[in-house]
Amino acid sequence: MNRSLKKSLFAAASAIAAITVTGGAVAFCGFYVGKADTKLFNKASKVAIMRDGKRTVITMANDFQGELTEFATVIPVPVVLEEEQIHVTENAILDHLDAYTAPRLVEYFDEDPCVMYDRMEMMAAPAMSVGAVDKLRKKDSLGVTVEAEYTVGEYDIQILSADQSDGLAAWLKENGYKLPDGAEKTLESYIKQGTKFFVAKVNLAEQAATGLKYLRPLQIAFESPKFMLPIRLGTLNADGKQQLFAFMLTRSGRVETTNYRTVKLPTGMDIPVYVKNDFGAFYKSMFEQQVEKENERAVFLEYAWDMNWCDPCAADPLSQDELRELGVYWVGGDDKPGIMPRRPMPQARDVFVTRLHISYDAEHFPEDLMFKETNDRSNYQGRYVLRHAYKGDAQCEAAEQYRANLPKRYESEAQTLANLTGWDIDAIREDMNEAGQSFEEPKKDSWWKRLWGNDAKEG
Amino acid sequence: MALSFIKDPRIYQIVTLSGLLAFGWSAHAFEIDPIQFAAIVLASCATQWLGSLLIATRPDFKSPLITALSLTLLLRADAIWPLAAAAAIAIGSKFALRLGGKHIFNPANIGIVAMVLFTDAAWTTPGQWGTAVWFAVLLAGAGLFVSYRSARFDVPLVFLGVYAVLVFGRALWLGDPLAIPLLRLENGALILFAFFMISDPKTSPDGAIARAAFAGGAALLAYLMMFHFYIADGMFYALAILCLARPLLEWANPAPHYRWGDPVASLRSIGRRQPSKTNSTHPVPAE
Known part of the structure; x- marks a missing residue:
């Protein structure tokens, strides 16, 4: 009798890869504003948020693909940031986090029915410095105060506070930022809430010095009672819906939104084996279907897991160094990135990761995303199962x-x-x-x- | 006898809350393990029975059932014990924490507050209610209002009214689109809280003015906690604090205590609205 072979399968299944079919510019929390008249669109973005009490570190992936001179972003931040609170990190870490948490395809091969039923699990793995300038504080005639200016990595950054939205809008326009229609109104709301604005452009000399062809993720660290992600500005110049992937790193448990319904995606279903050839298309259709089903108003949970382990692992859990880089300050910084699948690590890391996927526009998501950390430590993963029938010529009842x-x-x-x-x-x-x-x-x-x-x- | 049985708003509440639970279950609106639900009901009723035994009265299981349903709808936990503990604290507080012949805290509310504030084992899910469930809760609340309008239904109306004025006022001041305050009001947990928790006549003041201050104060405090201090569970804390302040409100606006089955004396006393004859024997809604 032939026994079926136990094979392992690696099918590219990163939801980012699957969902991001747009190319072009991508927003983080803010909106891209072109310096020339090129109309820029935001479609998908990746954000990692470490949250512990009031301590927050936000890492914003940047897959801007236009001319570097065109890149400009405005991000509402709760406080004026010191230079040490801003950092530039590597894409690879976010890619790793994306891979680790990605929805996965698993494959089972049926055993010879004459012998016994046994299952073998396989999984689909998904794809994949600081220099200072001077600090100044001056208020100009537009009522805009440049609270601070820094060059961090390849970015020229200014932290602004403003009295009036029209003043801020005028200031931004004067400084070469192109604002989408309706921006003043939204800016006014933020100004009244005491929000500061983090504006960034690319420093071409610094960028050339990195030798990289892309822009690296920006990070900011601050303390704020507000656990939220500003999405309103990003919806203003968007053409259609945008996709946001938020990776939350917390201590106590799963994160959910308080002002929108958070829904677990259907998981664990057996689906036809041919889906293996195009898991991306399957996942995209399924996601769109679920968005529709929830009247386009829900936030979707794609992964919620204790960072100590995974089963099946789409990628190894993040190393302590990687976690620290993402702002998880409570883990030690000296372990080696290693192999630790399937079994909890001896030393607990106390990091819980939540992956949220939001398909949003201004109509269905009028308010910024407000989050809440729950004490829910139960594990959840988006997981879809292929079951291959036994192909041998077994002859028994x-x-x-x-x-x-x-x-x-x-x-x-x-x-x-x-x-x-x-x-x-x-x-x-x-x-x-x-x-x-x-x-x-x-x-x-x-x-x-x-x-x-x-x-x-x-x- | 049969009529007075139906007229007890607690029966209506048990039916509507059970209906909501069943609807939420079938619509996959929330994840509630039937075993957890059973544990909550069991712990509530057992505590009620024990408490009644201790003070030598006949146990009535209508109130603990309502408390159990409220807890099932509003509180979440991975394990069973936090939910059972919340139920035990909720009902236990009715017997243990009393002042001037009334229990101090709203039972389900203090069960939630105690578990969320003092343990890491339970949490609330204020955003987990889809629009369909929100609408169902609103209908249930409206039904309660229509059926028992002679009763003290000013509490949810004042609470929701003040809260709505605050969130709309904030949006107008900020220049935000009105979709934002609407989104905040279309929250199933908020509506459930208003119609089925804060409205409890046993833990709201008896005097009409004190009651309005109680409901309005809770709305203001909940708003401040949620929008200025970013405390997602603000409305539960607000009610617990207002329950603590209730004796003061009652002292300022005294009225006879409410008993299940009482006609609503306090409304009559301020002469604003005479309960109609047909409704005059309607008792008031329960927690």
């Missing part, structure tokens, strides 16, 4: 039964897929047929064929 049940199983997988994605069920069945998941009832041998050595006679 159990095998016949098994084969007879396959069409029913395929049908239920087809239904599941259609429900999750809204895809046409007939097209799904066709694709399944092509991929070898046939809905035809297998021919049944007469029971006496296995009597008196008939099967042996037939050879």
